[in-house]
Amino acid sequence: MASCGGPVPASLGYLLALIMMVPVGLCFAELVPMMPVAGGTTAFAYKAFGEKISYLAGWCTLGAFLTLMPWEAIYVVDIAAILIPGIKAGAPLYTLAGTDIYLGHIVVGLVIALFFFFINYKGADLAAGVQKVLCIFLIGVGILAMVFAVLKFDTQNWQPIYENVGVSTHKSFFGGMLAILATAPFFLCGFETIPQGVEDAGGSVKKVGMTVLLSIVVACLFYSLLLITIGGAWPWQSFYHDMASPSVANVFAAIYEGTALGKGLYTLLVAGALCGLLTTWNSFMMGTANLMMALARARMLPAVLSKRSPKTGTPVNGLIVCLVASVIGPFLGLGLIDPLTTFSSAAYVLSWGMAAYCLIRLRKTEPNLPRPYKIPGGLPMAWFAAVAMTILLVMLFIPNSPAYMGGVAIKMFIGWLVVGVIMFLATAPQRNKLTPEERSAALFASAKDAQV
DSSP: OTTTTSHHHHHHHHHHHHHHHHHHHHHHHHHHHHSOSTTTHHHHHHHHHOHHHHHHHHHHHHHHHHHHHHHHHHHHHHHHHHHOGGGGOSSOSEEETTEEEOHHHHHHHHHHHHHHHHHHHTOHHHHHHHHHHHHHHHHHHHHHHHHHHHTTOOGGGGOSSOOOOSSSOOOSHHHHHHHGGGTHHHHTGGGGHHHHTGGGOOSOHHHHHHHHHHHHHHHHHHHHHHHHHHHTTSOHHHHHHHOOSSHHHHHHHHHTTTSHHHHHHHHHHHHHHHHHHHHHHHHHHHHHHHHHHHHHHTTSSOGGGGOOOTTTOOOHHHHHHHHHHHHHHHHHOGGGHHHHHHHHHHHHHHHHHHHHHHHHHHHHHOTTSOOSOOOTTHHHHHHHHHHHHHHHHHHHHSTTOTTOOOHHHHHHHHHHHHHHHHHHHHTHHHHHTSOHHHHHHHHTOOTTTOOO
């Protein structure tokens, strides 16, 4: 709300994001069943543009994915500390970016990271079972929050409808709507794990592709409804200025002050926030490991990352990397959250735009590839997605743009690209041991047929 100048522009901003993202989702809905292998945009770009562009797409997506590991770990331990205050007991070990880091932070983060590593190592079925339980609770709490917010709803709480409170650079209501685009890609990125897990998916591959689109639509509507209802339940500027973290839970405690309902809603909302973080952490751990496996199959990452467990079939070495990235999070603290968020957003936008360009090119160069699903609107729809993502990517890098990602995030982005170039050059000897045909065959092999 603060970054957009109020709940109304923030809510409408997510509807704007929906308009931009549905064509992207439609592109994935066609591409995923056309190439049902781990890698997502990496595989699409390899077929459309060749190895170097494929690596760029994969490396950017990997940067965005890996960012999720420490990001979730940071927030999970912070929310867990609300439910279990003892996590912050004693003197802090140190302070980083203005945030105190406690021993409890590190211990809790390590335990949860090991838990998710274990269930993902055991295979997709166990991880999916845990995900289902967490998601049901999360959605239930979200709906509950909307219902009890509507009961206290007053449009006066939206006033002023727009005001820049100094968090972003916009100067108008529409600029406030655009400001959500700096972070919305980060909060809508969950659909990217679906292409990574397509090799392990059961049922119709066409339905897997459509699930990508459905997840985008539901997520945008969910965020938009939460913003508009909660923003109408309490004066939004008081929400921003006066409510300590966890702000939403504190709003409901204030609305229903002194009642068992207020205390119950407070606890449920904190627990729901925790489940929201855990679902993302769980899904991206396997999604990231599968992406690394796909890149390693084509020797764009070290071949050791393509190893699958002989017992469970999971990409075990990729999961170990995810575990390490997760464990780093609790050592960093909340002070680095904003740059991590916008860096990840930029990486996603680049990846999604490339997916749209891949669809455009493959319609011309590979017209005979099987397409269980074709997007409505055809190439014009794909071009809309490609151009929209290109414009948004440019806006993220322009100072004073409503969607500007910030100097720290830009440095992270450039640094990640530099590391990517070094990694690509370092893996060249491994790539050269395979012919281009062998690398392509390895990348597009199914989970059961891949020999790496």
